[in-house]
Amino acid sequence: MLGERLKIARKKAGLSLRALAEIMDPPVSAQAISKYESGEMMPSSRVLVGLGKALGVSLDFLMSGEVEELAGIEFRKHSGASARDRACVEVIVTEALENYLAVEDILDLPPVDDPFAAVRCDRVASYEEAEQLADMLREKWHLGFDPIPSMTGLLEEIGIKVIEADFPEKISGLTCEVRRTSNRSSIHAIVIALHINIERKRFTLAHELAHRVIKGVAGTAIKLETAMNRFAGAFLVPGKHLKQEVGSRRHGVAYREIMQLKKFYGVSAAAILVRLRDVGILPEAVTSYAFRTYANRWRFEEPEPIxxxxxxxxFERPARFEGLVYRALAEQLISPVRAAQLLGKPLPEIERGIRGPREQWHA
Known part of the structure; x- marks a missing residue:
């Protein structure tokens, strides 16, 4: 495990074996680092500390034993995202998951059942089938067809690890299966970038959810990512509910209506236009005209962002991990210093989180 972590961290740092050796303190040869990465040798504790400092990663990342592998990683990324960007994200996600799983272990929380067992699909043959799966999942999870108040809260509630992280600009999210050490059951994780807006965040979460439900497409008639987007749109904006809101057939839709709908459902203006087309409310010609004219920039610049x-x-901020840390702290299973490290917050803020504001102590 150490070897794989070293390789990822070195890619994140953009360093060759020789370049890493040149900045190491204490001095270590490139050949020795190669052997650490291949598992042929183990570094001393002093060298391990030096590696962490040189690579800009924690010893927890290099040595913790909760995460065996991030499998089936699906990046949501710009075409210009580099291998170094992807390695950087893998380091960030692995560190976050190590902390998350360590706290769960401290609290001795039981594993959760697979939330997708009843609806997982190997292949969809049409975009309509992807939409039907979104409706089916809502039904299985007893969500009805109203707007979802918090995609983050929903996913956390069913056992998916949702993490927000400071990613490179060209990567907005990823989904993966987290394979754990000691033959423990795998879990699902969805990670989103801090830099994206609320509309994109909710759609990204729904898109990543689609990747957990649908494994692929049948044939060449449809595209995988378009099918994922169709699922995400249907999950966030169910066709039946949208028709109740605006009518089954329309010749056009006003700008102000679109702005109200985007805030009501928590999706982008462009996503609303696409949903109006996909469920047959607006003709294809009307939406095509919109995207050629007044809505031309909506795919790149959100109008009236939430x-x-x-x-x-x-409501779109992960809360479960922080809650677990404070639970472990209240049960005296971890120290305030460790809680501050896990949450990345100053110690005084953690102490306020335990006791409340100081001015209330003697009230």
Whole structure:
């Protein structure tokens, strides 16, 4: 495990074996580092500390034993994302998952059942089938057809690890299966970038959910990513509910209606237009005209974006991990210093989280 972690961290740092050897303190040869990575040798504790400092990663990342492998990684990325960008993300995600799983182990939480067992599909043959699966999943999870207040909260509730992280600009998210050490059951993780807006965040989460449900497409008639987008759109904006809101057939739709709908469902203006087309409310010609004219920039620049504390935007932040850390802290299973390290917060803030504001202590 150490060898694989070293390779990923070295890619993240953009260093060759020789370049890493040149900045190591204490001095270590490139040949020795190669042997660490291949598992032929183990570094001393002093060298291990030096490797962590040179590579900009924690010893927890290099040595922790919760995560065996991130399998089936699906990146949501710009075409310009580099191998170094991807390695950087893998390091960030692995460190976050190591902390998350360690706290669960400290609290001795039982494993959760596979939330997708009843709806997982190896192949879809049409975009309509992807939409039907989204409706089926809503039914299995007893969600009805109203807007989902928090995609983050929903996924955390069913046992998926949702993590927000400071990713390179060209990567917005990923989904993966987390294979664990000691033959423990694998888990699912969805990770999203801090830099994306609320509309894109919710759609990304739904898109990553689609990848957990649908494994592939049948034949060449449909494209995988388009099928994932169709699932995500249907999951966030169910066709039946949308028709109740705006009518089954329309010749056009006003700008102000679109702005109200995007904030009601928590998706982008472009996604609303696509849903109006996909469920047959607007003709194809009308939506095509919109994207050629007034909606031309909506795919790149969100009109009237939802603010973080506004409407559904107030609920789209992972909360479970922080809650578990404070639970472990309250049970005196971890120290305040360890809690601060896990949450990346100053110690005084952690202490306020335990006791409340100081001015209330003697009230």
């Amino acid at each position: 603010e973080d504390g506004e409407g559904l935007g107030a």
